[in-house]
Amino acid sequence: MDPIGVYLHIPFCRAKCPYCDFYSLPGADDVMDRYTDALCARIRAAAALYPRRAATLYFGGGTPSLLGAARLCKIIACVREVFPLDGAEITLEANPGAVTAGELRALARAGVNRVSLGLQSAAAEELAFLGRQHTLRDVENAVSWCRAAGIENISLDLMLGLPRQTKASLLRSIEYCAGLGVPHLSAYLLKIEPGTPFALRHLEALCPDEDGQAELYLFAVEELEKRGWRQYEISNFSRPGLESRHNLIYWDCREYLGLGPGAHSFIEGNRWFYPRDLSGFLALSGPEMAWEPEGPGGEFEEYAMLRLRLTEGLVLPDAAARFPGGAAQKVFDRSEPYQKAGYLRREGDRLFFSPRGFLVSNSILARILEG
Numbered sequence: 001m002d003p004i005g006v007y008l009h010i011p012f013c014r015a016k017c018p019y020c021d022f023y024s025l026p027g028a029d030d031v032m033d034r035y036t037d038a039l040c041a042r043i044r045a046a047a048a049l050y051p052r053r054a055a056t057l058y059f060g061g062g063t064p065s066l067l068g069a070a071r072l073c074k075i076i077a078c079v080r081e082v083f084p085l086d087g088a089e090i091t092l093e094a095n096p097g098a099v100t101a102g103e104l105r106a107l108a109r110a111g112v113n114r115v116s117l118g119l120q121s122a123a124a125e126e127l128a129f130l131g132r133q134h135t136l137r138d139v140e141n142a143v144s145w146c147r148a149a150g151i152e153n154i155s156l157d158l159m160l161g162l163p164r165q166t167k168a169s170l171l172r173s174i175e176y177c178a179g180l181g182v183p184h185l186s187a188y189l190l191k192i193e194p195g196t197p198f199a200l201r202h203l204e205a206l207c208p209d210e211d212g213q214a215e216l217y218l219f220a221v222e223e224l225e226k227r228g229w230r231q232y233e234i235s236n237f238s239r240p241g242l243e244s245r246h247n248l249i250y251w252d253c254r255e256y257l258g259l260g261p262g263a264h265s266f267i268e269g270n271r272w273f274y275p276r277d278l279s280g281f282l283a284l285s286g287p288e289m290a291w292e293p294e295g296p297g298g299e300f301e302e303y304a305m306l307r308l309r310l311t312e313g314l315v316l317p318d319a320a321a322r323f324p325g326g327a328a329q330k331v332f333d334r335s336e337p338y339q340k341a342g343y344l345r346r347e348g349d350r351l352f353f354s355p356r357g358f359l360v361s362n363s364i365l366a367r368i369l370e371g
């Protein structure tokens, strides 16, 4: 059986960023202790149902580093006991300023070999606008502490489309990342989620409009590629061979197990999730997973949509082997007008979006997948 990806959601943040609607709460020590035990109980229960090897383990959040090294190491040991992790990529999302050199050493010893840090911007005024509490010194410390602990596979998050962000300020952030020499970057367009403090204050009015966002995105793709980070997904860039193995599991529509409030799973053709409810998760007991069904998954349309997020795109022989019956060929046929318009490209058996195509991929997907 193929190995799975394991995602563990750590729903704690020091403070809530005013644009974010990820499920996260302030974490008191006793709650984090109880959460660690609850997560370990679910990990064991899941392994009894799906005894597999794990190719990846990913701590996402929230701010996983806030849980502290001792609790995180306990969770890794628990995963290792029931899902063999030999050769696995083990990623920790961390906020610069919320992690120490000693903790990173302990985590590296426990097997963490990839760290993803939320830089967002190297411009102080942009960080202040986002309400982020770290400084650039925190980022530099975190990167050098990771390296001192033997963790070279470091990713930084950058945000695009911030209020008053210009190509010049974005370029300074990109050059800052280049100066740090990290092998992976994620560059996301700021999305102000409904109901967040930013949305209630209508701060989207200060952000670049759709054309401005598109310009910043295309500029980022070009400048990142010039500096050796190859775009491999709409928002992700890496040195060759250092793509996020965990996220590639999602984009290749392979199986993963997600544990924690708000986490989603896809196993044996079915999708499930845990509601965004920490108390409910803490109260779970017994061998039942008690997750909410989300229906079947992994059909051709979903596979094609996910593959087309990747610059590798949809590969005809692979798709045909997984979904016999000609569905992939139809997508290639329907894509011709969009190839002529420069939104999609075809190279041999591969169909993929151009950077400009990624910006309008949703509407094109709706047409080429449904005919």
Ligand code: SF4
Pocket (backbone or CB within 6 Å): 012, 013, 015, 016, 017, 020, 021, 022, 024, 061, 062, 063, 095
């Ligand atoms: S953006 Fe990150 S650090 Fe800020 S509240 Fe959301 S999950 Fe927490």
